[in-house]
Amino acid sequence: MTVSTDQHKEGKKEVTFRVFRFNPQVDSKPYFDDYTIPVERGVTVLRSLNYIKEHIDGSVSFRAFCQAGICGSCGMRVNGLSQLACTTQVWDVLAKSREPGIIKVEPLRNLPLIKDLIVDMDPLVGKMVHYSNWIDSTMPEAQMGKKEFLISEEEFLRYDKATDCILCASCVSECSILRANKEYVSPAVLLKSYRMSVDSRDSMHETRLAELVKDHGVWDCTHCYRCQESCVKSIPIMDAIHGLREDAIESRGKNDTSGSKHAEAFMTDIEKKGKLVEATLPIRTNGVVWTVQNLLPMAMKMIMKRRTPPPPPLVKSVKGIKIFRTMFREMTEHVKQDHKSHKK
Amino acid sequence: MKPFDIVIVGGGGAGLYAAMEAMKTNPALNIAVLSKVYPNRSHTSAAQGGANAALGNKAKDDTVEMHIFDTIKGSDYLADQDAVDVLCSEAPKIIRELENMGTPWSRMEDNTIAQRPFGGAGRPRCCYCSDKTGHTILQTLYEQCLKKGVIFFNEYFALNLSVGGSRSNGLIAMNMKTGKVEAFPAKTVILATGGYAKMYWNRSSNAAGNTGDGQAIAYRAGIPLKDMEFVQFHPTGLRKSGLLVTEGARGEGGYLLNKDGERFMSRYAPEKMELGPRDLVSRSLETEILQGRGFDSPAGKYLHLDLTHLGADLIKSRLPQIREMAMNFEGVDPIEEPIPVRPTAHYSMGGIDTDNQTRTVMEGVYAAGECGCVSVHGANRLGGNSLLDILVFGRIAGRTAAEEAGKFTPGRISEAELAAQFEEIRGGMHPSGRYERYGELREELGQTLALNVGIFRESSLLQKGISDIAELKERFKKVRISDSSDVFNTNLMQVLELKNMLDLAETVAAGAYARQESRGSHTRIDFPVRDDANWHKHTLATLVKGNVTLGEKPVTMGRYELQERTY
Ligand SMILES: Cc1cc2nc3c(=O)[nH]c(=O)nc-3n(C[C@H](O)[C@H](O)[C@H](O)COP(=O)(O)OP(=O)(O)OC[C@H]3O[C@@H](n4cnc5c(N)ncnc54)[C@H](O)[C@@H]3O)c2cc1C
Ligand code: SF4
Ligand code: SF4
Ligand code: FES
Numbered sequence: 021m022t023v024s025t026d027q028h029k030e031g032k033k034e035v036t037f038r039v040f041r042f043n044p045q046v047d048s049k050p051y052f053d054d055y056t057i058p059v060e061r062g063v064t065v066l067r068s069l070n071y072i073k074e075h076i077d078g079s080v081s082f083r084a085f086c087q088a089g090i091c092g093s094c095g096m097r098v099n100g101l102s103q104l105a106c107t108t109q110v111w112d113v114l115a116k117s118r119e120p121g122i123i124k125v126e127p128l129r130n131l132p133l134i135k136d137l138i139v140d141m142d143p144l145v146g147k148m149v150h151y152s153n154w155i156d157s158t159m160p161e162a163q164m165g166k167k168e169f170l171i172s173e174e175e176f177l178r179y180d181k182a183t184d185c186i187l188c189a190s191c192v193s194e195c196s197i198l199r200a201n202k203e204y205v206s207p208a209v210l211l212k213s214y215r216m217s218v219d220s221r222d223s224m225h226e227t228r229l230a231e232l233v234k235d236h237g238v239w240d241c242t243h244c245y246r247c248q249e250s251c252v253k254s255i256p257i258m259d260a261i262h263g264l265r266e267d268a269i270e271s272r273g274k275n276d277t278s279g280s281k282h283a284e285a286f287m288t289d290i291e292k293k294g295k296l297v298e299a300t301l302p303i304r305t306n307g308v309v310w311t312v313q314n315l316l317p318m319a320m321k322m323i324m325k326r327r328t329p330p331p332p333p334l335v336k337s338v339k340g341i342k343i344f345r346t347m348f349r350e351m352t353e354h355v356k357q358d359h360k361s362h363k364k
Numbered sequence: 365m366k367p368f369d370i371v372i373v374g375g376g377g378a379g380l381y382a383a384m385e386a387m388k389t390n391p392a393l394n395i396a397v398l399s400k401v402y403p404n405r406s407h408t409s410a411a412q413g414g415a416n417a418a419l420g421n422k423a424k425d426d427t428v429e430m431h432i433f434d435t436i437k438g439s440d441y442l443a444d445q446d447a448v449d450v451l452c453s454e455a456p457k458i459i460r461e462l463e464n465m466g467t468p469w470s471r472m473e474d475n476t477i478a479q480r481p482f483g484g485a486g487r488p489r490c491c492y493c494s495d496k497t498g499h500t501i502l503q504t505l506y507e508q509c510l511k512k513g514v515i516f517f518n519e520y521f522a523l524n525l526s527v528g529g530s531r532s533n534g535l536i537a538m539n540m541k542t543g544k545v546e547a548f549p550a551k552t553v554i555l556a557t558g559g560y561a562k563m564y565w566n567r568s569s570n571a572a573g574n575t576g577d578g579q580a581i582a583y584r585a586g587i588p589l590k591d592m593e594f595v596q597f598h599p600t601g602l603r604k605s606g607l608l609v610t611e612g613a614r615g616e617g618g619y620l621l622n623k624d625g626e627r628f629m630s631r632y633a634p635e636k637m638e639l640g641p642r643d644l645v646s647r648s649l650e651t652e653i654l655q656g657r658g659f660d661s662p663a664g665k666y667l668h669l670d671l672t673h674l675g676a677d678l679i680k681s682r683l684p685q686i687r688e689m690a691m692n693f694e695g696v697d698p699i700e701e702p703i704p705v706r707p708t709a710h711y712s713m714g715g716i717d718t719d720n721q722t723r724t725v726m727e728g729v730y731a732a733g734e735c736g737c738v739s740v741h742g743a744n745r746l747g748g749n750s751l752l753d754i755l756v757f758g759r760i761a762g763r764t765a766a767e768e769a770g771k772f773t774p775g776r777i778s779e780a781e782l783a784a785q786f787e788e789i790r791g792g793m794h795p796s797g798r799y800e801r802y803g804e805l806r807e808e809l810g811q812t813l814a815l816n817v818g819i820f821r822e823s824s825l826l827q828k829g830i831s832d833i834a835e836l837k838e839r840f841k842k843v844r845i846s847d848s849s850d851v852f853n854t855n856l857m858q859v860l861e862l863k864n865m866l867d868l869a870e871t872v873a874a875g876a877y878a879r880q881e882s883r884g885s886h887t888r889i890d891f892p893v894r895d896d897a898n899w900h901k902h903t904l905a906t907l908v909k910g911n912v913t914l915g916e917k918p919v920t921m922g923r924y925e926l927q928e929r930t931y
Contacts, residue, residue: 043849043851044851045849045851046849060695061695062604062693062694062695062696063695064692064693073854073855074801074802074803077846078802078845078846078847078855079846079847079848079849079855081847081849081852081853081854081855082854083401083854084572085401085405085407085571085572086405086407086409086410086571086572087605087607088410088571088605088607088608088689088693089688090409090410090499091401091404091405091406091407091409091410091571092404092405093401093402093405106692107688107692109691109695111695134541134851134852135849135851135852136852138852141402141518142518145402145510145518148510149510152511153507153510154466154507154508154510155465155466155504155507155508156511157464157465157466159464161388163464164460164461164464164465165457165458165460165461165464166457166460167460168419168460168463168476168477169463169464170474170475170476171469171471172471172475173470173473173475176468176469176470176471179468180468180494183468183493183496183499183500183503184496186404186409186499187402187404216466219466219468221464221466222466
């Protein structure tokens with residue numbers, strides 16, 4: 021039997037799903053099970069897993085609900101990349117598979133494993149609570165429902181995209197800081213925090229920000245862009261992170277926070293090694309905050325080719341570091357000039 | 365566990381609103397929300413279109429009264445008019461309330477909440493946030509509940525009410541993470557578990573978990589279900605999955621074609637063509653298929669929704685979601701080829717019988733949202749009225765339960781009862797000898813419902829449906845659960861959901877067989893007209909000694925007399 025055949029379409033492909041298995045009741049460590057099934061065009065990874073569960077092995081466990089890419093239940097890693105199983109086409113994955121004919125399916129990272137492809141979402145919810153990911157309305161409760169706030173389309177557009185987030189935790193799974201520090205706020209929570217903070221109905225912006233600038237907060241992010249690249253709703257998460265940082269600097273002053281110190285440490289690392297000593301990024305002296313705002317995103321994009329941050333002793337200077345340093349200094353100079361002329 | 369004042373089953377729009385309102389009404393109460401999925405995953409998130417409220421932002425002359433009339437007419441006069449009054453009068457307030465709490469509504473030029481036209485409404489009164497209205501409403505409610513510190517039991521699967529005499533002692537549920545069966549003794553229970561349209565399985569636009577658990581729980585506890593035969597079909601579901609292709613595709617000029625390449629709607633609605641009312645278009649598609657003008661495929665017969673003539677630019681700019689869906693779920697790019705579609709079960713009008721305060725016949729048990737039936741939708745729900753329903757009656761449920769909790773003493777659930785529940789769900793996991801497969805039973809249920817209790821109904825078809833369901837129930841006794849683990853046994857959960865669907869399917873088929881008329885979504889080939897003399901009434905299905913027993917309940921009338929429903 022095939023996963024829903026369709027005669028008038030071109031054939032089927034034999035696909036082996038290499039599925040991560042772990043049942044805490046009996047297994048001391050995880051392993052992989054192979055299931056080979058014929059799959060035709062147009063079939064998603066979730067449909068294939070459903071097929072495996074129904075026809076081959078009913079104990080394969082994963083979450084799924086809407087099956088339409090809207091509920092965020094089915095986040096998992098497919099060939100190493102976190103995504104929604106229900107919107108991921110098997111043939112598309114296959115075309116890029118390193119091992120021909122094999123698709124590896126694993127649980128999301130950075131959240132505690134429960135069983136097979138199921139991870140615990142509670143830590144993420146806990147962070148949403150910790151960082152007050154809600155609107156604390158300026159409208160007193162007793163007055164609610166009487167009249168609308170008047171909100172411009174322009175304001176709506178500021179948070180429109182951020183409210184697309186379905187809390188699938190793909191970005192959480194891909195985040196490089198979370199791998200080293202599980203207490204880190206998490207990209208989705210930064211995104212939600214930002215969404216709240218640009219909403220004129222909210223009254224607790226400052227309190228939320230005060231929490232965000234502490235340890236494990238917004239300044240810990242390395243700008244590696246992995247969250248944004250993996251976001252299943254193509255949300256520009258980095259805009260939110262930049263937005264929060266700008267807010268923090270603006271409202272709390274340049275030298276007040278660990279953030280600005282952190283930012284400079286960033287720059288030093290990049291200049292010296294051409295990449296960041298992410299795991300132990302030290303906090304150094306004050307300065308050059310504007311450079312971060314203007315330059316860092318671009319610089320990081322250029323350098324962060326490798327995806328996983330290695331521990332410090334392994335961090336070698338990237339190839340072409342000399343050229344890079346020259347470029348980097350030129351860029352810094354350029355931005356400085358720009359900044360000055362802007363101020364005049 | 366310490367007894368709760370209120371246990372709310374369901375973390376969708378209805379359940380979350382109930383929780384919020386209950387906390388507001390009496391902050392001292394001990395309230396818990398149970399949900400089999402994280403609340404933000406609930407099916408409320410799938411609603412794209414919007415929620416109706418006569419705010420008058422778009423059409424200045426819109427009124428609550430017009431909204432009331434549209435709803436009653438849309439219901440084919442089966443809605444209770446006093447309940448509709450509540451629904452529509454509360455609408456503007458509740459939409460503003462959500463707005464005040466942070467729901468990101470799309471905006472008009474004058475910065476008020478945007479509204480758009482929707483089927484069956486005389487004025488553009490559907491409030492929306494792009495095409496993610498339900499999602500953003502659910503987010504707001506979840507955020508506000510977290511803010512208020514609502515206690516959530518996420519990934520708990522409700523099994524049954526614990527019943528003592530005329531009232532309930534609380535709820536029994538399985539913790540998915542441990543497989544343990546746990547007691548939730550409570551003064552009051554609010555059932556808000558959503559709809560049951562998933563029983564049509566891959567002929568349904570619903571999430572996998574919309575299996576009517578709350579209705580089945582109430583039914584097993586002896587609480588009557590109302591108007592179960594009314595299931596709304598949407599004309600354009602994707603062939604393989606039943607997922608919805610929204611009306612937007614036809615609104616932008618898409619054609620419906622049969623296998624002869626004919627725009628067949630010219631035969632059924634020569635003027636409105638593809639844009640006729642939902643039930644009419646659904647019936648037209650079904651007729652084409654029944655008369656052999658559909659395409660064939662192993663996934664079933666289907667028709668074409670053709671957008672190719674609209675051109676790549678328009679499709680990309682105006683219908684990107686639909687294109688993505690067609691590519692993701694059918695492997696078809698609508699720019700190049702037509703989308704395979706067929707009607708799909710979309711919404712359940714029927715549900716747990718309640719009064720206007722969401723009370724059921726059992727003391728201390730309330731129901732709200734798609735799970736309940738007040739009734740405000742009657743025989744046919746209008747688009748945009750369901751989100752409204754879950755908000756308005758979710759809130760009423762929360763308030764009523766909070767006010768009445770004090771009247772009741774907390775129930776007690778014995779260890780023996782828990783053990784019996786555990787044995788019931790886990791004991792028969794590996795039947796000896798020949799066993800039945802979950803997937804097959806579920807597939808067959810969906811198939812017989814679609815064929816025999818689907819869009820067109822008829823005496824002999826319904827009899828076939830009823831006997832098929834009975835046979836499936838028999839076979840279900842031998843179903844095998846192939847995962848023996850206690851931790852997150854999703855296979856066990858699927859089987860429990862199937863049991864609920866089987867119980868409810870029986871009530872849907874029985875109601876459809878009894879109702880010898882055509883009204884709203886219920887179309888009997890053998891009784892093609894509305895019969896107000898004999899059937900202007902609700903049906904009630906109650907479980908008596910293991911069998912469906914049908915009763916009836918009068919429709920509450922008001923300012924609007926019965927009229928023929930023409931558009
Ligand atoms: C594709 C689609 C589009 C729609 N578009 C619109 C629209 O534009 N406008 C409109 O007004 N309506 C629309 N609807 C209808 C509307 O979305 C639903 O009627 C409404 O969201 C139901 O809300 P609810 O709170 O009653 O239930 P749900 O949101 O379904 O929530 C049910 C909750 O109950 C929980 N639950 C269920 N069973 C159990 C159990 N056994 N144990 C524990 N918890 C359980 C679930 O986890 C969930 O949290 C649409 C429906 C669909 C399918
Ligand atoms: S950019 Fe920041 S938040 Fe995003 S993945 Fe990298 S470290 Fe994590
Ligand atoms: S930001 Fe994107 S990837 Fe992250 S949880 Fe939200 S939708 Fe998923
Ligand atoms: S199942 Fe809902 S997003 Fe995949």
